[in-house]
Amino acid sequence: MTLAEERALSGCPTTASPIAGQRWRKPQITFALDRMGRRGVLVTGEPGVGRTWLARVVAALSGFEVRWVVATETSRSIPFGALTALLPPDLTELHPITVLAALRRGLGPRTLLVVDDAHLLDEASATTVLALASGFPRLLVTAQLTGPVPDAVLALAKDGFLDLLTLRPFGREDAAGALAQGIGGPVAPATAELLWRWSRGNARALTDLVQHGMAHGSFDQLDGVWTWRGDTAVPPTAAQPVSGLSAAGAEALCALVLAEPVSVDALTRVVSPEGFAEVEERGLVTGTAGTVRLAHPMLAAAAAPHLTPLRRRRLADRLLAADVVRPHLLLDSAVTDPDVLVAAARAVVLERPELAVQLAERALPADPGPHAALVLADAHAELGAVAEAWRAHSVASQRVRDDEDRLAVLLAQASLTIWCDRTPSKAVELLEEAHLPVRFAADVESAAAVAVLFSARPADALRRAERVLAADPPPTAWGRATLVSVAALVMADRPHEAAEAMARLTSSTDVSPYYQGLARSVASLLRPDSDAPDLAVLREAHLAQTTGRGAFRSEAAATLAVTEAAAGLPSSHEPDDVAVLPALRTWVAAAARAARGEPSSELYLAAAREAADVGSVRCTVYYLAAAAEHGAAAEAVRALGDRTFEAPEARARAAGIRARASRSGPDLLAAARAHREAGLRAEAEKFESLAHGRTFGLTRRELEVVRHAATGMTDRAIAETLVLSVRTVESHLAAAYRKLAISSRQDLAELFAQPG
Incomplete structure (x- = not known):
């Protein structure tokens, strides 16, 4: 990464701190730091996203002695070329075994080895790095995994040697925040949106824009606020590459804008070879393995003047005829088939609900059944437009033709009741009172299991899911029931069974990616957080849950409220009735009392009882640990009994509860170790502090x-x-x-x- 790229995150003025952008990548930095000493990390992402910047920050914060290896196109042609700087000068035989042995001798127990741009490693170096990864835990590798990549580099994450960390471009809010922090002042919202749209959140592209604007006076402060005052369409640096294109070249560029990434074969069936050759010669395209895309994120905006409505429609029809499947193309095409439009809307309803609304509205007049209206309701729900979602559902209910339609309308009604009205218990009643043919029993019962799960009743949800799974259900019902099983088994402290269910769910090709992603999210709710929560991050997480379905809005609100209480702040939000984790309101109330210095252990014990009553073992242990910390260790031990636990986090908390009760030095030390091994660093430090203050009976x-x-x-x-x-x-x-x-x-x- 160049200095210019760093400034997109760390500030454009040359006086900015080199790691000023840490806040906007804190989850990724924390993830990488937490893996140092375990398995190491492979950082991937598109060019310009900030892989090298992240590696530098992690290295600076790690506390280890850092050794760097930077692979280049030049070193790629030389066996062990990238590793030469690490090898002793007297090593004359560059045999893989001798090189590996020399590296292991040279890397001490406090060394962090960073391998930057590993996709450019020669095969010998890549194989050596892979061999190092099997026995050297402090390894941080960055690589671009598109294009030609050595098999050994791919194997680093694929075969589990390193944990994979994929850097994504900045979202709107993060891009605006990083700009404001780096530049040293607020950025006008319209300007932040403009820069984000032009750069697509890519750090390198964002830097190019800001530097151009500063150099040419179009990006400047107005009444203390940074504002873009130049061309509101495209800055000259972005427009220059497309100026002077021939008609054929403009056609090829516009086709790429509509379809990227697209195969060369499909593109050349839509545009002329001469046009494609022109944009290729100008460096406007990039690609590998027969697939091409725009070489720079801002080229799409630069091409806008060429993409007239007539050209857009003509190209959309040609691309669809060439089997280029892009849902947005349907809006510009002559396609009116409602089944095609509804299928496209369903494909994008989660990632691009605005597009789903457009596709569904286009399909609605031609669809005699309820399906266009139902996907329209889903899309509005995802956008947080509750009234519009229910209006679309009302239209769907008037178009029911048979029992299949009746089932679809019922399931959609239950979904809106959960996610829009935030009353999952009413959704359960609705489903239980439904009168449909017995062949739909698995569909209805699996939907009820989901509603029960999000009513914070995991044991009941698991029983329902197991009944569904025992009856050889259809794929959609199987997916819902397996999702519920994963979540409930995690909370029941049955991690091995949960992992097996998760593997079945994620390997199934018949299950919606939505259910697979939801299962991962539910499982991660109880994953240990090794650092104290950051209020800014928690507020952003809660904000992300306030629109759309907001499946984990209550969990986000409760965690934020507890952290605000600890900081002496009033709680800004409260959990509602849609929750996977039980006793959230009681937990928040207990934390508020504790923060005020008032007795709180009884409330924590009450939360533990609530969690135990619904079968959430993991939450029960969590609340008991809080009760023990606030003076009720004996009561917490009695509640634990002699039970043993499977999950490392639950075992650690149980050990901590018993150590607080016994006040034994060895017990406190063992609890600290257990918490560290479970990834609970902050909790481990508490037990270490308790241990430091004791004499343990020594003279x-x-x-x-x-x-x-x-x-x-x-x-x-x-x-x-x-x-x-x-x-x-x-x-x-x-x-x-x-x-x-x-x-x-x-x-x-x-x-x-x-x-x-």
Whole structure:
């Protein structure tokens, strides 16, 4: 990444901090830092998205000694070319085994190895990096996975050697925030929207725009607000590459705008070879493996003057005739078949609901049945337009022709009742009271299971799902029931069964990607968060849940409210009746009391009872851990009983509850370790702090000896410092080891090192 690219995130003025943009990539930075020391990370993403920038930030924050390898087109032609800088000068035999051995010798226990642009590695270097990944946990690799990539680089994530982190372009809000922080002042909303649209959120393109605007005076401050005051269509740097195109070249460019990415074969069936050759020679296209797309995100905007309504319709019809399937093309084509339009609307209703509305409205007059109206209702619901969604559903209910239509209208009504009216219990009643042929029982019962799940009743939802799955249901009902099973099994502390169900769901080709994604999201709700939550991130997460279905709006609102309470702020939002996790309102109330310094343990215990009553074991343990932390450790231990747990996070919390009750040094140390192993770093530090404040029954002299030993001092150095014999030091250490139930200096270091 160039300095110019960094400035898109870290600020355009040259005085900006090199890591000022951390806030806008915090989840990705946290993910990468959390993986250091485990399996390492492979960072991917489109050109210009900020892979190298992220690697630099993670390396700077890691605390490790960093060694860099940068692959280039030049080094690609030389065996082990990219790794040469890491090899000792006296290594004369560049054999894979000797190179690997030399690298392992040179990479110390506190080394982080960063391999940048690994897609440009030569095969020998790529294979060596893959071999390193199998035994060297601090590895951070960046790569572009489109185009020719060494098989060994693909295997890093595909075969599980590294965790995959895919950087996406900035969304609207993040782009606006990064601009404002980097430039050092507020950006006019219309300007932020304009720059985001031109750049498509790509960091490099965003930087190009800002630098051009600053250099030419079109991007400047007006009353303290940064505003784009130049050409409101396309900046000259973006328009220049398309100026002077011939008619054939303009036709080819416009076809790419409508269809990218598109195969060369399909494109050349739509436009002339001469036109395609012209845009290719100008560098307006890029691609690999027979597929091409625009070379720069702003070229679509630059092509707008050429894309007249007549040309748009002509090209749309040609592209569709060439089997280029793009739903938006249907709006500009002569297609009026309602089945085609409805299918296209369903394909984009989640990702592009505005387009789905347009397609459904076009299909509505020609559709004699309810399906165009139903997908229109779905699209309005996704946009948060509740009244419009119910109006479309009313139209659908008037077009019912048979039992299949009646089922579709019923399921849509239940869906709107859950997501728009936010009353899942009413959706359950609606489905239970339905009178449909028995052949639809699995469809109705699986939909009811989903409604029960989002009523925060996982055990009941699981029972319903299991009944459906036992009856060999149709694919859609199977997908709903399996989704419910995944979520309920996770909450029941049955992670292995949940993983098996998830594998079945994600490997099925008959199940909607929506259900697959929803299952992943539900499972991630209980995934440990290793860092204290950031209010800005939580507010953004809640905002994202306030439109559309908002499946996890309550969870986002509750987490935000708890974090606001801890910060001494009033809660800005409250959970509603749509929730997967139980007892959210009680949890929020308990956290508010705790933040005010009032007794809160009874409320945490009440939340635990609520969670236990509905079969959410994981939430029960979570609330009991909070109760133990706030003075009810004995009661929490009694509630736990002698139960054991499968999930590492649940095991760690149970160990913490018991350690708080026993107040035993070894128990506190074991709880700290369990929390660290489960990825709960903040909780681990709490138990370490508790451990630091205890003497664990050691004598004054034993404490003196072990505190020195914990710093790494040798027995002889301790003896000289305390004016003791080495034998006496050894005796004190042996006694301390027995009392602490530990066996090494490393254990001492963990127990007595200062927190943080």
